[in-house]
Amino acid sequence: MTLQSIDPVDVGARLRAAREAAGLTQTDAATDLRVARTTLVAMEQGRRRVRIDEIQHLARLYGTSVNAVLRCEAAHVDLVPRFRKLSTANDEAAERAARLLTDLVRAEVELENLLGVTRTHNHPPARPLLPGDVRLQAENDAIALRQWLGLGLAPVHDVISLLELELGVRVYVRPLDSRVSGLFAYEDGVGACILLNAKHPRERQAQTGVHELGHLTSRRQTPDVCRFDQHDDSREERYANAFGRAFLTPARTVTVRFQDLTAGASRFTRRHVILLAHAFGVSREAIVRRLEELGLVKRGTWDWFEAHGGITNEQARQVLGEPVAVEPDSREAQRPVSLRLGLLAAEAQRRELLSEGQLARLLRLDRVELRRILDAADIDGNDTNGLPKLPR
Helix, strand or coil, rough: CCCHHCCCCHHHHHHHHHHHHCCCEHHEEEHHHHHCHHHHHHHHHHHCCCHHHHHHHHHHCCCCCCHHHHHCCCCCCCCHHHHHHHCCCHHHHHHHHHHHHHHHHHHHHHHHHHHHHCCCCCCCCCCCCCCCCCCHHHHHHHHHHHHCCCCCCCCCCCCHHHHHHCCCCCCECCCCCCEEEEEEEEEECCEEEEECCCCHHHHHHHHHHHHHHHHHHHCCCCCCCCCCCCCCCCCHHHHHHHHHHHHHHHHHHHHHHHHHHHHHCCCCCCHHHHHHHHHCCCCHHHHHHHHHHHCCCCCCCCHHHHHHCCHHHHHHHHHCCCCCCCCCHEEEEECCCCCHHHHHHHHHHHCCCHHHHHHHHHHHCCCCHHHHHHHHHHCCCCHHHHHCCCCC
């Protein structure tokens, strides 16, 4: 819903009520707005649509907020009942995550409504599961989607931005119970929504994100809870797992990189694992399991590394010569709102549609987190008026 789709009679009535509450006459308001009194009367009666800049001006004059004038009822989105139908029906952690996802989707939709923004969805073509080997179908579908996106077979280094900016998926990253890797839901009117666990390393977030992308591709009407500690051998989960592996680590690209890195070597070393995992932005376990699946190393290779001390972050630092993320459970949430949602929040605050307090409550953030997001979006500072204008 945008300003143009809100009933002008309703907007006018709210403006009239706000003016009367402020103790101002129509003449007072018209004079301050620099319009004729008859124009203000037409606005309050709904016979003349009010522009957003006029609403902002009158809201300041009346001592209220644009949000109070334009606020529609909260977006009619409730994803919780859909998750309750899954086998995780009595799972409190999953239900808390579903409530959080619902709140975040409602918040983003409300910001879009206030700013008059229409969300563009570019969801991948649906590819329902067919009889036969779902893993082979998942491999083919993942490569087809890469081609559709123009990615070819190159590694994808920012899955979250790809989901949000290329495919129009609503993506949120917040701390969840460590056993819940992520949630996926699709709702008519708001599109696909994914919630990822901020406590997990970025590599695992990427793997969860493309796992849920597999569900969006194959069965978007059914919600999903991706768990770190549960093995689901259903056809749907086998498809989503295989889709994620194929999307992040395309067989041909992995084979070529593997051959390049191991050329002349007689042993498969920890250094090889670290460099391959870094190249594809996946966990060290994920890349070894993929190599096993492709027959490039023997089955049980990852188990051998695990039984002989594993592959540590310190070893990765030595190989890569750069910092490696700390253990997942001690990480604080990173990027608590997506790039797009952060820009929407900053624009709403810049236009004085919502206060910092209102934004913090809406986005389920504390004021410090919100201020950091708003500051990051305001890199132009006081030069805003001199920036080039966008065509409308």
